[in-house]
Amino acid sequence: KGQRTPQEVVAAWxxxxxxxxxxxxxxxxxxxxxxxxxxxxxTQQFIRK
Known part of the structure; x- marks a missing residue:
């Protein structure tokens, strides 16, 4: 399964x-x-305003 913490997912990203x-x-x-x-x-969503 995927990363379990915000720290893990940011490192992976x-x-x-x-x-x-x-x-x-x-x-x-x-x-x-x-x-x-x-x-x-x-999931991520990137937006430009």
Whole structure:
């Protein structure tokens, strides 16, 4: 299953080239993060306002 803590998922995202590029993309001004605990599933949504 997926990462169990915010620290684990952020570390995994920062080690993933695609996720890292989105996180560091200066064109995005907001991020939403979702979590479903039964499967330890995380999601991100990036928004530019």
């Amino acid at each position: 920062m080690n993933s080239p695609g996720h890292r590029a989105n996180i560091l993309n200066k064109n995005y001004t907001h991020i939403g993060v979702g979590f479903e605990e039964n499967g330890y599933i995380w």
